Amino acid sequence: MNKYDYDVLYIGAGHGTFDGAAPLAKQGVKVGVAEEDRIGGTCPNWGCNAKITLDAPVKLTREQENLKNILNGHTSIDWSKNMKHKHQVIDGLPKAIGGMLKSDDIDILHGHAALVDKHTVKIGDKTKTAKNIVISTGLRPHRLDVPGKQLAHDSKDFLNLSKLPKQIAIVGAGYVAMEFATIASVSGAQVTVLMHHGQALRRFYQPYVKKVMAEMKKQGVKFVPNANVAGFAKSGDHLVVKYGHSKQLNVDYILDASGRIPNVENIGLDKVGVKYDVRKGIAVDDHLRTSVSNIYASGDVIDSKEPKLTPTAVFESTYLMKLFSGQTKAPIDFPIIPTVVFTSPRIAEMGVPVAEAEKSDQYQVVHHDLTADWYRQVDQEPVADVSLVFNKHHQLVGATEVSDKADDAIDTLLPAAELKLNKQQIGRLVYLFPSIASDAWMNL
Ligand SMILES: Cc1cc2nc3c(=O)[nH]c(=O)nc-3n(C[C@H](O)[C@H](O)[C@H](O)COP(=O)(O)OP(=O)(O)OC[C@H]3O[C@@H](n4cnc5c(N)ncnc54)[C@H](O)[C@@H]3O)c2cc1C
Numbered sequence: 001m002n003k004y005d006y007d008v009l010y011i012g013a014g015h016g017t018f019d020g021a022a023p024l025a026k027q028g029v030k031v032g033v034a035e036e037d038r039i040g041g042t043c044p045n046w047g048c049n050a051k052i053t054l055d056a057p058v059k060l061t062r063e064q065e066n067l068k069n070i071l072n073g074h075t076s077i078d079w080s081k082n083m084k085h086k087h088q089v090i091d092g093l094p095k096a097i098g099g100m101l102k103s104d105d106i107d108i109l110h111g112h113a114a115l116v117d118k119h120t121v122k123i124g125d126k127t128k129t130a131k132n133i134v135i136s137t138g139l140r141p142h143r144l145d146v147p148g149k150q151l152a153h154d155s156k157d158f159l160n161l162s163k164l165p166k167q168i169a170i171v172g173a174g175y176v177a178m179e180f181a182t183i184a185s186v187s188g189a190q191v192t193v194l195m196h197h198g199q200a201l202r203r204f205y206q207p208y209v210k211k212v213m214a215e216m217k218k219q220g221v222k223f224v225p226n227a228n229v230a231g232f233a234k235s236g237d238h239l240v241v242k243y244g245h246s247k248q249l250n251v252d253y254i255l256d257a258s259g260r261i262p263n264v265e266n267i268g269l270d271k272v273g274v275k276y277d278v279r280k281g282i283a284v285d286d287h288l289r290t291s292v293s294n295i296y297a298s299g300d301v302i303d304s305k306e307p308k309l310t311p312t313a314v315f316e317s318t319y320l321m322k323l324f325s326g327q328t329k330a331p332i333d334f335p336i337i338p339t340v341v342f343t344s345p346r347i348a349e350m351g352v353p354v355a356e357a358e359k360s361d362q363y364q365v366v367h368h369d370l371t372a373d374w375y376r377q378v379d380q381e382p383v384a385d386v387s388l389v390f391n392k393h394h395q396l397v398g399a400t401e402v403s404d405k406a407d408d409a410i411d412t413l414l415p416a417a418e419l420k421l422n423k424q425q426i427g428r429l430v431y432l433f434p435s436i437a438s439d440a441w442m443n444l
């Protein structure tokens with residue numbers, strides 16, 4: 001007879017949970033998953049999958065634009081058909097993910113979950129106990145605290161817009177702002193990006209970010225650096241963004257893309273003694289254990305220097321699966337986690353950042369203008385640059401690319417850096433020709 005209802009009870013059903021929970025349950029571990037919203041969490045429902053589906057015709061439009069001297073005619077994006085397609089692709093995912101969890105005998109508990117004590121969780125009006133608990137509650141959009149803030153929308157609202165507004169103001173210049181500005185402007189909206197600082201995508205290599213911005217400007221996107229947004233108001237049938245020294249911008253829609261904050265409130269952390277920071281998230285050790293020994297945390301809600309991305313959440317939930325099933329006792333050892341911003345062109349990076357490498361004598365940085373490559377000329381890519389970072393043994397340790405194919409190029413280079421391949425090993429790898437992989441590896 002088990003002392004607890006579950007061996008492991010997860011709070012939240014995003015990637016920080018389900019990629020590990022399903023294989024854990026397959027091994028005979030009794031698992032419960034509490035979720036107050038859609039199964040699958042942010043990424044499938046209002047993040048990666050939804051965004052990349054809307055981006056598909058945007059990417060195609062970019063490719064057509066690059067080849068416009070060859071193609072006849074002009075195409076445009078039908079927003080409502082694109083949104084309908086997004087729903088067709090996305091709407092079935094919670095059922096599919098939930099079905100997968102149930103088929104592994106996982107109990108799905110619907111409702112808001114909060115810790116009652118270190119082994120007890122209240123989910124709606126049900127109370128369940130567990131030997132171990134994993135908090136995987138993710139992030140939610142940060143909202144600017146300015147007058148008229150209720151007039152602004154967040155990324156979730158944007159991804160469900162049935163009609164594309166004509167004029168859009170986007171506050172912030174991070175991942176969401178830059179990706180959604182691209183989607184909206186290529187789809188026909190006039191977009192103004194109100195930047196908090198003088199730089200967009202601050203963690204990325206700035207010479208490449210400037211190239212992305214230049215392409216977005218050609219598409220019609222306006223950037224206002226150091227905008228200092230003061231508030232929003234309604235005036236007749238339009239909205240007004242007040243910024244700078246008494247400047248105003250009239251728009252039909254305001255997207256607040258000023259970042260994301262951890263879901264740490266109202267889940268009983270203080271009651272049970274789990275340490276956290278309201279801005280950074282839940283503190284964990286190198287086994288993803290919180291300050292309470294049987295309570296762990298996974299995914300975006302963790303206070304960590306790892307990027308808050310789906311691959312990170314997947315790696316963490318998979319690590320916890322191995323820990324709970326006795327496959328490992330070792331601390332978590334993060335691999336290189338690559339990242340990409342799905343603008344047109346994309347900017348993608350992995351490993352040691354170029355700006356950091358340029359400041360150190362431990363690395364050598366090699367820049368390549370890829371527009372000179374015959375393979376990139378096939379698609380007439382106007383912007384294509386890569387910077388490769390090598391260590392003293394000439395092993396690849398980092399790379400950043402700006403191009404329409406940057407995501408695929410960085411993915412293909414990743415094993416060289418993660419596995420620290422030497423020249424001889426690299427020489428053993430033969431790629432399809434012609435392909436982005438053979439093109440990317442040519443420079444190693
Ligand atoms: C617009 C957007 C686009 C993105 N695009 C990408 C991308 O292209 N690539 C990429 O790698 N990453 C992307 N991300 C980031 C990615 O979505 C997250 O890193 C990932 O979803 C994190 O998973 P998670 O399980 O930690 O959190 P989430 O997926 O947010 O899951 C947390 C879950 O917990 C639930 N929950 C919270 N509190 C409670 C409670 N008290 N009781 C019960 N349930 C609760 C929530 O409802 C939610 O379902 C994007 C994010 C956004 C917002």
Ligand SMILES: NC(=O)c1ccc[n+]([C@@H]2O[C@H](COP(=O)([O-])OP(=O)(O)OC[C@H]3O[C@@H](n4cnc5c(N)ncnc54)[C@H](O)[C@@H]3O)[C@@H](O)[C@H]2O)c1
Binds near residue numbers: 172173260342
């Ligand atoms: N392609 C991807 O992988 C992808 C796409 C979207 C989101 N994400 C994930 O979601 C996270 C959140 O994305 P995001 O774009 O919301 O956040 P972000 O941290 O990338 O960008 C937030 C932006 O808001 C600005 N800002 C902060 N405070 C402000 C203020 N008071 N006024 C005006 N602007 C302000 C920042 O300067 C920054 O430009 C990302 O960090 C990433 O982890 C990933």
